[in-house]
Amino acid sequence: MGLIETDDKTIKSMKGLHIYHAGISNCSMRVRITAEEKNLDWKSHIINLKKQENLEDWYLKINPKGLVPAIIDDGVIVTESNDIMLYLEEKYTKPSLLPEDPQMVEEVKKWVNLASEVHLRTIKTYVYGSIGVASKTKIDMEMYRQIQPDKELVEFHQKSLDGFPEGEVKRAAEQIHQIFAEIDEKLKNQIWIIGNSVSLADIAWIPQFALLEMLGFPFSKHKNVQKWAKEFRKRPSYRNGITKWLPKPAWFIRIVLRIKKLFS
Numbered sequence: 001m002g003l004i005e006t007d008d009k010t011i012k013s014m015k016g017l018h019i020y021h022a023g024i025s026n027c028s029m030r031v032r033i034t035a036e037e038k039n040l041d042w043k044s045h046i047i048n049l050k051k052q053e054n055l056e057d058w059y060l061k062i063n064p065k066g067l068v069p070a071i072i073d074d075g076v077i078v079t080e081s082n083d084i085m086l087y088l089e090e091k092y093t094k095p096s097l098l099p100e101d102p103q104m105v106e107e108v109k110k111w112v113n114l115a116s117e118v119h120l121r122t123i124k125t126y127v128y129g130s131i132g133v134a135s136k137t138k139i140d141m142e143m144y145r146q147i148q149p150d151k152e153l154v155e156f157h158q159k160s161l162d163g164f165p166e167g168e169v170k171r172a173a174e175q176i177h178q179i180f181a182e183i184d185e186k187l188k189n190q191i192w193i194i195g196n197s198v199s200l201a202d203i204a205w206i207p208q209f210a211l212l213e214m215l216g217f218p219f220s221k222h223k224n225v226q227k228w229a230k231e232f233r234k235r236p237s238y239r240n241g242i243t244k245w246l247p248k249p250a251w252f253i254r255i256v257l258r259i260k261k262l263f264s
């Protein structure tokens with residue numbers, strides 16, 4: 001569980017649900033959608049990743065890894081999007097985002113945790129590697145290396161700066177196809193991934209679809225996934241958890257990214 005112990009009196013005295021997040025971050029999207037689906041009253045704290053606000057001392061007290069999202073809920077800090085989703089489900093039980101059947105609950109949790117497990121090696125590797133961007137400069141890396149306790153993250157950012165080893169981005173794309181093929185199969189005879197209503201499994205994966213689609217990832221062979229996304233887009237939580245927070249206009253960013261890719 002991403003529960004973070006703190007002695008900080010200000011944090012401990014905070015009332016209500018505070019979400020620290022960034023607009024285009026897919027991990028933030030799944031936490032925002034969960035809060036919206038549960039009709040929670042939450043206070044937004046936007047963290048500007050470009051300005052590296054996530055690495056400022058005050059934020060490292062909330063999440064020592066300097067990642068968004070994080071929440072402070074009545075003074076309790078929770079980090080890691082999958083853990084936050086499960087925490088919110090456990091604390092704010094209605095409406096439930098888990099099926100009734102215990103076996104299906106385990107399946108939902110598997111999908112939620114998978115989203116987190118593959119985030120760095122698959123989704124982020126594909127996103128950064130295919131566009132050819134790095135969020136940290138050489139100079140940033142010197143500082144980052146010292147403050148980041150997670151060595152896998154340091155290695156990832158170093159690779160995004162130096163260029164990913166051959167085949168790594170291609171393998172990430174293949175794995176994305178594999179996962180969405182599995183989701184596609186699940187959606188063959190049903191609207192939602194597990195059970196007959198929207199669950200944390202859908203919420204865990206819709207942000208990846210949204211982000212990858214924006215980057216032009218070829219989803220054409222995953223027809224059921226496309227139908228599922230269309231259905232999800234109708235939900236107010238999609239607008240309030242994804243669309244509302246995207247830098248505007250999204251189509252402009254899409255075109256710029258594609259052009260960048262063409263000339264890289």
Ligand SMILES: N[C@@H](CCC(=O)N[C@@H](CS)C(=O)NCC(=O)O)C(=O)O
Nearest residue numbers: 025026027067068069080081082116
């Ligand atoms: N395992 C984390 C990953 C969170 C993550 O990678 N967040 C990104 C945005 S999507 C971030 O904060 N990046 C800032 C950085 O790497 O400096 C989770 O699921 O919450």
